[in-house]
Amino acid sequence: MTITFIGHGYVGLVTACVFANFGNTVWVVGHTARKIQKLKNGDPIIYEPGLKELLEKNIKAKRINFTLDIKEAVSKSEIIFITVGTPPKKNGEADLSTVLNVAKNIGKSLKTGFSIVSCKSTVPVGTNKKIEEAINRNKSKSSKVAVASCPEFLREGTALQDTLSPDRIVIGSESKIAIDKILELHQPIGGKRIITDLASAELIKYASNAMLACKVSYANLISFYCEKTMANVETVLDAVGIDNRIGRVFLYPGVGYGGSCLPKDVKALVNIGKKLEIDTKMLDGIEEVNKQAAKYFLQKIIKNASGKNIAIWGLSFKPNTDDIRFAPSIYIIQELLKKGFKITVYDPEAMDNIKTVFGNSLNYANNPYEAVKDASSLCILTEWDEFKQISMNKVKKYMKNYIIFDGRNIYSPTKMKDLGFKYFGIGRNI
Numbered sequence: 001m002t003i004t005f006i007g008h009g010y011v012g013l014v015t016a017c018v019f020a021n022f023g024n025t026v027w028v029v030g031h032t033a034r035k036i037q038k039l040k041n042g043d044p045i046i047y048e049p050g051l052k053e054l055l056e057k058n059i060k061a062k063r064i065n066f067t068l069d070i071k072e073a074v075s076k077s078e079i080i081f082i083t084v085g086t087p088p089k090k091n092g093e094a095d096l097s098t099v100l101n102v103a104k105n106i107g108k109s110l111k112t113g114f115s116i117v118s119c120k121s122t123v124p125v126g127t128n129k130k131i132e133e134a135i136n137r138n139k140s141k142s143s144k145v146a147v148a149s150c151p152e153f154l155r156e157g158t159a160l161q162d163t164l165s166p167d168r169i170v171i172g173s174e175s176k177i178a179i180d181k182i183l184e185l186h187q188p189i190g191g192k193r194i195i196t197d198l199a200s201a202e203l204i205k206y207a208s209n210a211m212l213a214c215k216v217s218y219a220n221l222i223s224f225y226c227e228k229t230m231a232n233v234e235t236v237l238d239a240v241g242i243d244n245r246i247g248r249v250f251l252y253p254g255v256g257y258g259g260s261c262l263p264k265d266v267k268a269l270v271n272i273g274k275k276l277e278i279d280t281k282m283l284d285g286i287e288e289v290n291k292q293a294a295k296y297f298l299q300k301i302i303k304n305a306s307g308k309n310i311a312i313w314g315l316s317f318k319p320n321t322d323d324i325r326f327a328p329s330i331y332i333i334q335e336l337l338k339k340g341f342k343i344t345v346y347d348p349e350a351m352d353n354i355k356t357v358f359g360n361s362l363n364y365a366n367n368p369y370e371a372v373k374d375a376s377s378l379c380i381l382t383e384w385d386e387f388k389q390i391s392m393n394k395v396k397k398y399m400k401n402y403i404i405f406d407g408r409n410i411y412s413p414t415k416m417k418d419l420g421f422k423y424f425g426i427g428r429n430i
């Protein structure tokens with residue numbers, strides 16, 4: 001098949017590479033010449049494990065093409081996927097301006113005959129109808145189009161695995177031809193197929209991300225109880241999660257959820273709820289606990305750090321990505337700077353991105369040991385593997401005072417105490 005992806009972020013580029021690798025001819029459309037040139041040269045722009053290799057392989061095989069010209073791509077394609085961003089507006093509402101503008105341009109570029117337009121971007125209920133209207137207003141009479149909603153569930157950091165073996169593939173459409181064609185495209189991929197209407201497909205994505213955010217906030221809330229009662233959050237959540245009805249996954253407390261999806265989608269669902277006159281207290285609570293998680297951790301640092309020199313390991317919103325969008329590290333660093341802390345940071349992949357936010361206000365280290373030199377305390381904000389088995393004896397040699405604030409519970413409290421560190425984790429009072 002010949003297919004197009006409009007947008008080359010985590011969803012667009014990863015999915016494009018995977019489908020190209022299955023032998024399809026794939027077009028990827030962008031609007032920044034510099035980025036399109038990088039992609040043509042095999043630079044994925046973002047860091048995602050395995051993506052660079054897959055991109056290079058499919059460029060070599062001439063199965064993936066990059067262009068600034070939407071018409072060049074869309075006019076050749078049987079299926080066009082919209083994979084552009086839907087960032088939150090100030091009021092939390094999803095900003096659909098890019099999605100609808102893309103829909104208009106797709107309409108102007110469709111080939112004669114039948115094409116399918118499928119939206120993978122996370123969009124509020126009713127958006128696919130608007131996409132269809134925008135296309136119909138702009139297309140020529142000789143073009144026919146069917147719209148399908150195919151929400152994406154891949155996670156950053158494991159995007160390739162998630163795309164190749166998803167739990168489910170959701171297709172919402174009123175067109176049987178569109179559903180069959182999209183099913184045919186996904187034939188090499190596993191996962192349960194859920195065929196439904198447009199509105200349900202659109203809502204499934206928000207309902208899933210809000211549930212994930214709910215689990216994280218619930219784990220954080222229980223960690224607050226553990227800290228006040230001297231209970232151990234890991235034992236509590238291990239025991240809670242062993243119940244099949246609950247499950248242990250996504251019940252890990254920390255400094256709060258971040259990224260471009262969970263924070264934005266909970267806000268958007270609140271906004272959708274308000275418009276529909278639904279009481280959104282429960283969703284408001286998820287957001288509130290998330291803010292508290294970062295705030296309580298920050299207070300722990302301010303109260304217990306013995307000096308103002310602090311090293312921070314981990315800046316991305318989760319491991320295996322360079323993405324810092326809505327990362328808890330940003331809020332924590334901003335607040336520590338206000339309190340006069342001198343901060344040295346290290347992250348395996350997110351250093352360039354964090355520099356664009358903080359510039360000269362931080363010191364940037366080349367490795368974890370360099371970051372802790374003369375530091376009074378060490379703070380871990382992302383659970384990169386690189387930090388898990390690091391030599392803490394060596395770390396101690398570089399540090400001035402031996403205090404650890406472990407925002408992701410990656411170390412054993414007793415082991416750290418035995419090594420001579422004063423250790424502060426999340427909900428673990430040992």
Ligand code: UGA
Pocket residue numbers: 122152153154155156157209212216219249250251252253254255256257258259260261262317318
């Ligand atoms: C999330 C969803 O998991 C994907 O299914 C979805 O496709 C994606 O959003 C999207 O909408 O595009 P992602 O944002 O990549 O994926 O990251 P997650 O793995 O969901 O983690 C989100 C945040 O929750 C991270 O900051 C992570 O550190 C935090 N988290 C996660 C916890 O604090 N505790 C946990 O137990 C799990």
